Amino acid sequence: MFVITADQIDSRNDRDRASEMIARLNADFGPAFLLPPDQTSGDEIQLLTADADAALNVVLALHRAGHWSIGLGIGDVRTPLPASTRQASGGAFVAARDAVNRSKRTEARFALEAAATAPPGDPTPAADEVEAIVTMLLLLRQRRTNEGWEAIELLRRGLPQVQIAAALGISTAAVSQRLKSAQWRVEEAVRPALVKLVQNLDRATTESERDA
Known part of the structure; x- marks a missing residue:
């Protein structure tokens, strides 16, 4: 299973962003949660x-928001x-705690920890x-620039590039250039592969924990 713990960056000098982020995560991904996002401490989210x-x-959404150190x-x-999430326990929760603590020292403010290593072989x-x-x-x-995100968000809504161009007041060639500069196709190609890697890591980790 997957536990995500996110700690708000510089929360002492910023407003509380947890409630807003929780609402957004529930709106976008709610049916996928076994335990929904919970504000487990003053400036922390866990799910x-x-x-x-x-x-x-969820990791991508938290990272794009720009206000979170993220542990998976x-x-x-x-x-x-x-x-509730705050009452739950297990190896994934311990791993998420270790990950979020380490994430604060990484360039992307993200870290991943598994509760066990895969079996030999x-x-x-x-x-x-x-x-x-x-x-x-x-x-x-x-x-990615704001202009790149703007084009991508319209594309994700299902708009063809002609309509995106009209909505943004630019040419279709400019839309294509924005998507290319944003490396949209690169992201779309890598995401399914990443999901498989994360799935396989979860399987191997769970098997190792149960065999221990």
């Missing part, structure tokens, strides 16, 4: 999901699940290898 795609999307923990969770990439690839995607997106 649980068994969906690798949702876990990656992978591992087992004690069942039956309690009523298992070809699954290690947690640090998966973290490195997620970090590359985060840094790619971080360099």
